[in-house]
Amino acid sequence: MxxxxxxxxxxxxxxxxxxxxxxxxxxxxxxxxxxxxxxxxxxxxxxxxxxxxxxxxxxxxxxxxxxxxxxxxxxxxxxxxxxxxxxxxxxxxxxxxxxxxxxxxxxxxxxxxxxxxxxxxxxxxxxxxxxxxxxxxxxxxxxYHEVIKGTSPIKAPTYIEETDEEIYVCDVCGYVHKGTMSDDFVCPICGVDKSHFKRSING
Ligand SMILES: Cc1cc2nc3c(=O)[nH]c(=O)nc-3n(C[C@H](O)[C@H](O)[C@H](O)COP(=O)(O)O)c2cc1C
Incomplete structure (x- = not known):
């Protein structure tokens, strides 16, 4: 679907x-x-x-x-x-x-x-x-989705599972980034650098 x-x-x-x-x-x-x-x-x-x-x-x-x-x-x-x-x-x-x-x-x-x-x-x-x-x-x-580039966590009704992309989750605020990350990537929600992102098991 x-x-x-x-x-x-x-x-x-x-x-x-x-x-x-x-x-x-x-x-x-x-x-x-x-x-x-x-x-x-x-x-x-x-x-x-x-x-x-x-x-x-x-x-x-x-x-x-x-x-x-x-x-x-x-x-x-x-x-x-x-x-x-x-x-x-x-x-x-x-x-x-x-x-x-x-x-x-x-x-x-x-x-x-x-x-x-x-x-x-x-x-x-x-x-x-x-x-x-x-x-x-x-x-x-x-x-929120298009300008802040925010996503929904699994408990939100708007959560959409996407398993065909690389998915990285911020270990500080839980922000989910989809796709590859540049070296200077910073979390758009809490501002931490790429080292705080862990590849999700879905990715
Ligand atoms: C954009 C967005 C929309 C959300 N919408 C809902 C919602 O409508 N209902 C809901 O139960 N959780 C929603 N959530 C998820 C909750 O805010 C989240 O699970 C939160 O951690 C619950 O905290 P609590 O355990 O202290 O209640 C949403 C989260 C985001 C980021």
């Missing part, structure tokens, strides 16, 4: 947080005019477990000005292993940390239903409050 057509589905880029935890998602959708949204979270993600317990989450909308390290930290590392907020500026809203890193603003939500969907759970939630903070351009998944 040609999966590359799936890249033509448009998405935004978000950080979903609950209490002291959170991860990158591209799956926020407004599903009704009566202020209902859905997000899709991998069943193994720590953020999924926290939101099931807390029943509330906050989605921050990433802009093109947002530091790409937010994406490497929140999208490729797990709160099981690190404190993701350690190096970033945040505010606490109703017990939940919200990043202040050039986001457009945030949407506070309360979970009203959860539907299992294969590897993911779909959380249906009611919007409780919203705040617009900046008038920047929202980052789309296409911009």
């Amino acid at each position: 040609m999966k590359s057509i799936l890249r033509d589905i448009t998405y935004g880029m978000y950080v979903v947080t609950s209490k002291n935890f959170g991860c990158i998602i591209n799956t926020l959708t407004q599903v009704s005019s009566s202020a209902l949204v859905t997000i899709s979270l991998n069943k193994d993600n720590y953020t999924n477990k926290v939101i099931k317990e807390n029943k509330k989450f906050i989605v921050s909308i990433i802009s093109e000005k947002t530091n790409p390290n937010i994406i490497s930290t929140f999208g490729f590392r797990s709160s099981k292993d690190i404190d993701k907020f350690e190096n970033f500026d945040y505010t606490i809203i109703d017990d939940t940390k919200v990043l202040n890193e050039n986001m457009l603003g945030y949407i506070e939500c309360e979970v009203i239903d959860i539907i299992g969907a294969d590897t993911h759970d779909i959380f249906i939630a009611k919007i409780l409050n919203t705040k617009k903070e900046n008038d920047y351009t929202p980052m789309t998944y296409k911009y």
Whole structure:
């Protein structure tokens, strides 16, 4: 099956947080005019477990000005292993940390239903409050993919397996580079040099 057509589905880029935890998602959708949204979270993600317990989450909308390290930290590392907020500026809203890193603003939500969907759970939630903070351009998944040259980890719904190319994974941030690497290659997400890249078993 040609999966590359799936890249033509448009998405935004978000950080979903609950209490002291959170991860990158591209799956926020407004599903009704009566202020209902859905997000899709991998069943193994720590953020999924926290939101099931807390029943509330906050989605921050990433802009093109947002530091790409937010994406490497929140999208490729797990709160099981690190404190993701350690190096970033945040505010606490109703017990939940919200990043202040050039986001457009945030949407506070309360979970009203959860539907299992294969590897993911779909959380249906009611919007409780919203705040617009900046008038920047929202980052789309296409911009992340084509301008920042970012990819999706295996737990993201947009993950596309490609086994016919050389694949190298950054051992600092998890960024995946496809194809051969020049000697002066640096990671576009966290800036480390080529020595930090390990050839993936898929490559
Ligand atoms: C561009 C991008 C989009 C992502 N979209 C989702 C998503 O919609 N749902 C999801 O569960 N994970 C998504 N992820 C993956 C999670 O952010 C990632 O697995 C994270 O490490 C989970 O952290 P946690 O274990 O602390 O929850 C995405 C990652 C990236 C980089």
